[in-house]
Amino acid sequence: MSLVLLTGGTGFVGREVVRELVAKGYRVRLLCRDAEAVRTAPWVKALNGREDPNLIEAVPGDLLDPATLPAACAGVDTVVHLVGIIAERGRQTFQRVHAEATAHLVRAAREADVHRFIHMSALGTRPDAPSPYHRTKWAAEESVRNEGGDGGMAWTIFRPSVIFGPRDRFVNRLAAFLRPPLSLLQLNTFPLFGGGRSLLQPVSVEDVARAFVAAIPHPGAAGKTYDLVGPERISLRDLLRTIVAVQGGRILFFPLPWPLARLAGTVFQLLPDPLVTTAQVAMLRDDNVGDVEPAATLFGLRQEPFRDGIARYLKP
Ligand SMILES: NC(=O)c1ccc[n+]([C@@H]2O[C@H](COP(=O)([O-])OP(=O)(O)OC[C@H]3O[C@@H](n4cnc5c(N)ncnc54)[C@H](OP(=O)(O)O)[C@@H]3O)[C@@H](O)[C@H]2O)c1
Numbered sequence: 001m002s003l004v005l006l007t008g009g010t011g012f013v014g015r016e017v018v019r020e021l022v023a024k025g026y027r028v029r030l031l032c033r034d035a036e037a038v039r040t041a042p043w044v045k046a047l048n049g050r051e052d053p054n055l056i057e058a059v060p061g062d063l064l065d066p067a068t069l070p071a072a073c074a075g076v077d078t079v080v081h082l083v084g085i086i087a088e089r090g091r092q093t094f095q096r097v098h099a100e101a102t103a104h105l106v107r108a109a110r111e112a113d114v115h116r117f118i119h120m121s122a123l124g125t126r127p128d129a130p131s132p133y134h135r136t137k138w139a140a141e142e143s144v145r146n147e148g149g150d151g152g153m154a155w156t157i158f159r160p161s162v163i164f165g166p167r168d169r170f171v172n173r174l175a176a177f178l179r180p181p182l183s184l185l186q187l188n189t190f191p192l193f194g195g196g197r198s199l200l201q202p203v204s205v206e207d208v209a210r211a212f213v214a215a216i217p218h219p220g221a222a223g224k225t226y227d228l229v230g231p232e233r234i235s236l237r238d239l240l241r242t243i244v245a246v247q248g249g250r251i252l253f254f255p256l257p258w259p260l261a262r263l264a265g266t267v268f269q270l271l272p273d274p275l276v277t278t279a280q281v282a283m284l285r286d287d288n289v290g291d292v293e294p295a296a297t298l299f300g301l302r303q304e305p306f307r308d309g310i311a312r313y314l315k316p
Contacts, residue, residue: 004216005072005114007031007063007105008082010038012167013120013208017080020209022047022055026216031061031072063101064091069108078116078216079109086133086169087269087277094136094279102140106147116222117155118212119144123201123227123290124283125159131282141225154222156215158208158295161229161288164306165205166313171243173275175314178240180249188249191256191264196237199287201229204309207301214299221298227290231303236284242307247314258285 004021008014009030021028032038038058048055061068063083073079085097102119109117125137141157148155164171180188208228215221234242237253244251256264258281265278296303 001025001027002077002216003027003029003075004078004080005029005031005076005109006080006082008084008120010041011082012165012169013163013205014082015043015167016165016205016209017082017212018047018056020206020213021080024213026078026213027054028056029072029076030056030058031063031068032058033060033062035060063105064096066104066108069105070112073105073108073112073114076109076112076114078118079105079114080118080120080212080216081105082120084120084122084137086280087274088279094132095139098133098136099139099143103143103147106143106153110147110153114153116216117144117148117153118215119148119155119157120212121157121159121225123159123161123229123288124286130285131279133279133283156221156223157225158211158215158228159225159290160203160208161201161227161290162203163205163208164202164309168205171310171314174240175243175247175310177275178244178249178251179247180251187252189252189254190240191261192237192240192253193256193261193281193284194258195255196235196240196253198236198284199233199289200236200239201233201289201292202239202306202309203228203230204302204304207303210301211295211299218298224294226295226298227292228295229290229292230309231292231305233289234306239306243310243314246307246311246316248316 004026035058059072061072121137121141125134127138129135144155261281265276265281268274269277
């Protein structure tokens with residue numbers, strides 16, 4: 001059984017990737033900042049089952065501590081690298097977690113003779129992007145492209161648009177804010193950043209996991225970068241309206257010009273778990289859409305429409 005080292009396996013996307021890896025017959029090693037908590041977590045125990053209690057192993061490691069990476073990579077065939085952050089906190093800066101950590105991991109994987117490296121990036125990633133999230137994701141991609149290929153480690157990079165699924169933060173948090181108050185009018189208000197015209201192409205977490213795992217044995221996916229997007233391009237305004245349509249209530253949207261949206265990001269990001277940050281406001285100014293075809297065809301993605309997908313987990 002082929003062994004996969006997964007970073008970010010405890011996160012929203014990571015848990016779905018673990019499930020898909022196990023379903024496709026891989027053994028999984030999770031790199032964890034708190035390995036003991038992961039080992040005893042009910043979802044890990046449930047997947048491990050009785051037949052092979054070591055199907056999923058949790059090893060201690062921190063991507064900000066490169067000394068922990070060689071042991072994690074030892075004996076591994078494939079690395080699936082998901083770790084990323086949406087807001088900076090203390091030591092966890094975009095530069096460290098995206099750019100530097102990926103460079104360290106690529107090096108450790110190459111030195112351990114890992115054959116395959118599947119990397120999580122994001123749509124909108126480019127060297128001159130307005131948001132530091134995307135600029136540092138670009139630096140991470142560059143490490144994978146420039147250093148990963150040497151020595152026979154074949155890489156694949158995925159760039160998703162916003163990802164939805166039962167445990168997502170984006171839709172669930174918006175849904176919490178858009179929920180109607182307990183009043184007779186059932187009316188709520190919500191700001192539309194920049195008028196809500198930016199386009200998004202939400203993709204289901206199941207399709208993201210399917211693509212990552214299907215790419216591992218696929219010879220045609222080596223050395224390629226794929227957009228991971230859903231079937232529809234929708235404006236931020238329509239995305240919010242779809243959430244309201246699914247969970248009910250009435251909402252009065254009001255436009256918030258970009259300078260004020262940025263100011264809101266500056267204030268919110270001082271909070272421990274901010275609804276929005278300046279980096280996210282910068283990201284939302286760009287359309288976040290891509291080419292659906294190559295990944296959907298090659299990896300047989302289901303392409304679930306956004307409304308059907310969120311209706312599976314948002315309570316009316
Ligand atoms: N969600 C989206 O809509 C979306 C869209 C495009 C791209 N992406 C990208 O997809 C990836 C996964 O996103 P997500 O939404 O699943 O994120 P998430 O739920 O916040 O999970 C982040 C994961 O990274 C781990 N992690 C953070 N810092 C670490 C460090 N220093 N060392 C080791 N592990 C560390 C966390 O582990 P702990 O358990 O230790 O906290 C957790 O498993 C990210 O790269 C993100 O940029 C996400």
